[in-house]
Amino acid sequence: MRALDTLGMSVQAIARNKLRSFLTTLGIIIGVASVVAMVHLGQSATRSVTEQIASIGSNLLFVMPGTAQRGPGGLRTSAENFELGDVEAIRNEVAGILVAPALTTSATVVIGNANDTIPVIGTTNDYFAVRNHYLDYGREFEDSEQSAGAAVCIIGKTLIEEMFLGQEPLGANIRVGRTACRVIGVLVEKGESMGQDRDKIILMPVKAVQRRLVGELDVSAIYVSALVDGTTGLVQAQIESLLRQRRNPAAGGADDFYVRDTQDIAQTLESTTNTLTVLLGAIAAVSLLVGGIGIMNIMLVSVTERTREIGIRLAIGARARDVLTQFLVESIALSTLGGIIGLIVGVGGTWLVTWQLDMPFVVSPAVMAVGFTFSVAIGVIFGYFPARKAAMLNPIDALRHE
Amino acid sequence: MGPVNVGVSEISQSSPCVVEARDIYKIYGSGATEVRALDGVSLNIRAGEFVAIMGPSGSGKSTCMNILGCLDVPSSGEYRFRGVEVGGLNRDELALLRRNFMGFVFQSFNLLPRTSALSNVELPLIYEGVRPAQRHELAMQALTTVGLADRAHATSAQLSGGQQQRVAIARALVTEPPLLLADEPTGNLDTAMAGEIMKELVSIREQRGITILMVTHEPDIARYADRVLFFTDGKLVRDGTPSEVIP
Numbered sequence A: 001m002r003a004l005d006t007l008g009m010s011v012q013a014i015a016r017n018k019l020r021s022f023l024t025t026l027g028i029i030i031g032v033a034s035v036v037a038m039v040h041l042g043q044s045a046t047r048s049v050t051e052q053i054a055s056i057g058s059n060l061l062f063v064m065p066g067t068a069q070r071g072p073g074g075l076r077t078s079a080e081n082f083e084l085g086d087v088e089a090i091r092n093e094v095a096g097i098l099v100a101p102a103l104t105t106s107a108t109v110v111i112g113n114a115n116d117t118i119p120v121i122g123t124t125n126d127y128f129a130v131r132n133h134y135l136d137y138g139r140e141f142e143d144s145e146q147s148a149g150a151a152v153c154i155i156g157k158t159l160i161e162e163m164f165l166g167q168e169p170l171g172a173n174i175r176v177g178r179t180a181c182r183v184i185g186v187l188v189e190k191g192e193s194m195g196q197d198r199d200k201i202i203l204m205p206v207k208a209v210q211r212r213l214v215g216e217l218d219v220s221a222i223y224v225s226a227l228v229d230g231t232t233g234l235v236q237a238q239i240e241s242l243l244r245q246r247r248n249p250a251a252g253g254a255d256d257f258y259v260r261d262t263q264d265i266a267q268t269l270e271s272t273t274n275t276l277t278v279l280l281g282a283i284a285a286v287s288l289l290v291g292g293i294g295i296m297n298i299m300l301v302s303v304t305e306r307t308r309e310i311g312i313r314l315a316i317g318a319r320a321r322d323v324l325t326q327f328l329v330e331s332i333a334l335s336t337l338g339g340i341i342g343l344i345v346g347v348g349g350t351w352l353v354t355w356q357l358d359m360p361f362v363v364s365p366a367v368m369a370v371g372f373t374f375s376v377a378i379g380v381i382f383g384y385f386p387a388r389k390a391a392m393l394n395p396i397d398a399l400r401h402e
Numbered sequence B: 001m002g003p004v005n006v007g008v009s010e011i012s013q014s015s016p017c018v019v020e021a022r023d024i025y026k027i028y029g030s031g032a033t034e035v036r037a038l039d040g041v042s043l044n045i046r047a048g049e050f051v052a053i054m055g056p057s058g059s060g061k062s063t064c065m066n067i068l069g070c071l072d073v074p075s076s077g078e079y080r081f082r083g084v085e086v087g088g089l090n091r092d093e094l095a096l097l098r099r100n101f102m103g104f105v106f107q108s109f110n111l112l113p114r115t116s117a118l119s120n121v122e123l124p125l126i127y128e129g130v131r132p133a134q135r136h137e138l139a140m141q142a143l144t145t146v147g148l149a150d151r152a153h154a155t156s157a158q159l160s161g162g163q164q165q166r167v168a169i170a171r172a173l174v175t176e177p178p179l180l181l182a183d184e185p186t187g188n189l190d191t192a193m194a195g196e197i198m199k200e201l202v203s204i205r206e207q208r209g210i211t212i213l214m215v216t217h218e219p220d221i222a223r224y225a226d227r228v229l230f231f232t233d234g235k236l237v238r239d240g241t242p243s244e245v246i247p
Ligand SMILES: Nc1ncnc2c1ncn2[C@@H]1O[C@H](COP(=O)(O)OP(=O)(O)O)[C@@H](O)[C@H]1O
Pocket: B028, B029, B035, B036, B037, B055, B056, B057, B058, B059, B060, B061, B062, B063, B064
């Protein structure tokens, strides 16, 4: 028997029962589509995290008070904040860096009739370079404003859009907490990053935030940027030993501060998305398995239904292996067809979701190949048993079957 | 409708035996429920003979024919087909024997549903591995032989019973087998159509010298054969010319 004829017979059998064939392959279509979409979306999420981390600023170190365990949901204990002296010490002792203090709080902001709660960061002019977030127009803080803690502020673009309603922001007076504050500059637009609007922000001189908003003379974080690539490790070690001296924790006790670099954060997030990808992929794989069982079920029904046909074929000279191949090829053709449709649906779904969520669209040939191979393999595995059942039929019993 | 006398004289006693069966038993069940479908049957069929198997319902006609056609295996006994001991062959060898040496026609036609007459006739050639172009040609020739060339693309549902049986005959003959086995080929047809089918078989036999083994319980149909075997309760009880056997 020629291979092409075997294929032709199977295609005819599939075409003869179009609706049933479609419903049979539906399980495989859904299975392959969800595996492909899940894994692709996972890769896309990882890519988008990586891109966002890069936009925050590479070579960036966050120095935070307290202790933190690595990983998501790690335990954090609070500790005393830093002093401005710590920032100065780091600036003076560690070479090749930019450093900016940050005292972060949030305040009710009133602009004309609009009011909202906005994150406020007390910092210095080094913030722009360290956080890779520069002035669009207006001016930086003047030295006198910094030392006096003057009520001046630099605002993000979201405030202009949502609260200024088209008015000229520069020189305007806005209320931040209980302080009237003059706008002197506007930051460039950064967009959203990890669910946070990075343009919904107000920068003020650190002393202004300390005295006018928080009422404490400390700093809640220190941002450090290494000027030379690949030196963050060294910089981190220097900062750690310096702060250990300065903060002088209980002998033998753990540090009451920690340094995180963006690389760490990226890794944490990536491992989270990877875990999610594996989990969703596993669920999708189960649906693929269910699809395979669906194929087996229909093939078994089909063998029973076509017992007489099998008897006729055996009577006119089909060998057991001819019948076996016919049914096996039929189930492989069904599952492969389902696999191909599933790939198309999966990639289409991925494209739709990434387009809607503004994520990068990733298509991995490896994932496609695995999805396709699996669908073919499922046809072989779940088609074999029904095909064998058909091939083992006794010609005369099969012919007598009603 | 009278008997048609076909060159019986041409089949001499020296023609080789196509079928040689010795002490064939086919027993279903055991103990009290035991059924002896065949109870020690021995018979020879020579090349070119047209043999009818007669007998009441349940006498083992079909069972005998299925065993001689290698669709079924006997419980015991020896069966030689063209000198080859069939008992020693495996499933696939039996399939090849059917493919190359036998053609089957059944009472219920047994065409593949929703498949054209042409495709049905082509089916045995597909299993032989014949290429499509040659396959079409041979199948069309076979359909022409049975007078159905113009209905080649009709499916079984679009054909009358007589036409379906002609397609089945074309399918049985397309591989040019030396032996044609027919189990009540006219059983589902009215008298007129039955006569046409029988004339078809007789003319094919005249053209090709094919050996025919046919089961029937109708004396009028059996008279087309040149030898009648009469079965009762799984035993071969009479063997002779139609006029000798049929009362
Ligand atoms: N598969 C089977 N299982 C049990 N008994 C069977 C089977 N096939 C045939 N028989 C029995 O064998 C006997 C002969 O059957 P069969 O050859 O079909 O008779 P006929 O064709 O002469 O009417 C019957 O009694 C029938 O009931």
